Amino acid sequence: MSFLEIEDLKVHYPIRGGFFNTVVDHVYALDGINMSIERGKTYGLVGESGSGKSTTGKAIMGLEKITDGRIIYEGKDVSKQIRGKNSTYNRDVQMIFQDATSSLNPKKRVRDIIAEPIRNFERLTEGEEKKRILELLDIVGMPEDAMYKYPHEFSGGQKQRLGVARAVACRPKLIVADEPVSALDLSVQAQVLNFMKDIQEEYGLSYLFISHDLGVVKHMCDHISIMYRGRLVESGTREDIYKDPQHIYTKRLIAAIPEIDTENREVHKANRRRVEEEYRQNEKQYYDENGKVYDLKSLTDTHKVALKNIEVGGN
Numbered sequence: 001m002s003f004l005e006i007e008d009l010k011v012h013y014p015i016r017g018g019f020f021n022t023v024v025d026h027v028y029a030l031d032g033i034n035m036s037i038e039r040g041k042t043y044g045l046v047g048e049s050g051s052g053k054s055t056t057g058k059a060i061m062g063l064e065k066i067t068d069g070r071i072i073y074e075g076k077d078v079s080k081q082i083r084g085k086n087s088t089y090n091r092d093v094q095m096i097f098q099d100a101t102s103s104l105n106p107k108k109r110v111r112d113i114i115a116e117p118i119r120n121f122e123r124l125t126e127g128e129e130k131k132r133i134l135e136l137l138d139i140v141g142m143p144e145d146a147m148y149k150y151p152h153e154f155s156g157g158q159k160q161r162l163g164v165a166r167a168v169a170c171r172p173k174l175i176v177a178d179e180p181v182s183a184l185d186l187s188v189q190a191q192v193l194n195f196m197k198d199i200q201e202e203y204g205l206s207y208l209f210i211s212h213d214l215g216v217v218k219h220m221c222d223h224i225s226i227m228y229r230g231r232l233v234e235s236g237t238r239e240d241i242y243k244d245p246q247h248i249y250t251k252r253l254i255a256a257i258p259e260i261d262t263e264n265r266e267v268h269k270a271n272r273r274r275v276e277e278e279y280r281q282n283e284k285q286y287y288d289e290n291g292k293v294y295d296l297k298s299l300t301d302t303h304k305v306a307l308k309n310i311e312v313g314g315n
């Protein structure tokens with residue numbers, strides 16, 4: 001049973017221009033996406049830069065104004081109210097950011113950073129709060145004395161662990177993790193991903209894991225959605241997506257994952273060449289809502305505008 005439903009979510013950013021700075025067009029950053037999130041599962045959102053992944057995460061967190069669509073949390077439409085502080089939704093849905101350094105206040109000690117959500121959402125005595133912080137530090141594998149230090153005294157991987165400790169401080173149900181390890185070295189990436197998995201089991205957490213890296217997502221996610229130009233072009237279980245990708249864009253992302261096994265390298269290279277050729281063929285075409293194919297060269301500019309939100313390659 002899903003506890004969070006995303007229904008036809010849209011975020012369109014206005015583009016202003018002209019002498020009067022009026023709205024001349026929109027960036028269709030999110031253009032009608034649907035998702036169902038269940039307890040204890042990890043969902044991957046993958047796509048190239050600019051496809052709308054972070055906008056999805058921010059819209060779910062209430063950090064971005066929704067143009068249209070609904071967010072249903074435990075049966076209630078929270079799309080309009082999620083900005084309200086202290087709401088259950090704000091407590092239950094937390095975020096981990098890519099850049100741990102700028103997401104931790106440099107002027108605050110770790111104790112106050114981790115305590116922030118606890119102070120917002122719960123009333124604990126000083127002793128209870130300290131006990132909770134020590135538990136959280138232990139869970140993310142940090143020593144007790146980390147509590148009295150400042151963020152600059154930690155490495156990138158350690159800072160990301162502190163970010164996770166803060167995110168889980170109020171025992172949330174969902175964590176939106178936006179590229180949580182892409183700023184870290186490969187060896188540290190594996191460490192952070194593994195302890196995120198451990199915490200998931202301990203807390204029964206769900207993750208929405210945002211990444212441009214299908215390799216990382218394969219390690220983490222049960223269910224994967226591929227995003228392209230503000231839309232989900234393909235969604236399925238990890239097995240569906242890796243073994244039997246349908247959309248040309250998904251095939252291309254998978255073909256781009258480096259092959260470590262030397263024996264399979266030639267097969268992998270040949271597959272990548274084939275997929276690139278298929279993509280080039282598709283790139284010349286736009287599809288309209290009825291699946292009709294257009295050759296871009298034959299279109300006037302007005303036609304291109306009308307078709308610009310129809311994904312290249314269709315379904």
Ligand SMILES: Nc1ncnc2c1ncn2[C@@H]1O[C@H](COP(=O)(O)OP(=O)(O)OP(=O)(O)O)[C@@H](O)[C@H]1O
Pocket residue numbers: 013014027028029047048049050051052053054055056212
């Ligand atoms: N505040 C904004 N105003 C106008 N356009 C925006 C704004 N924020 C994002 N966009 C545009 O919306 C689109 C989606 O951006 P978004 O940051 O969600 O992409 P992304 O898939 O997360 O990319 P990346 O992997 O590079 O972070 C892009 O075209 C981006 O330029």
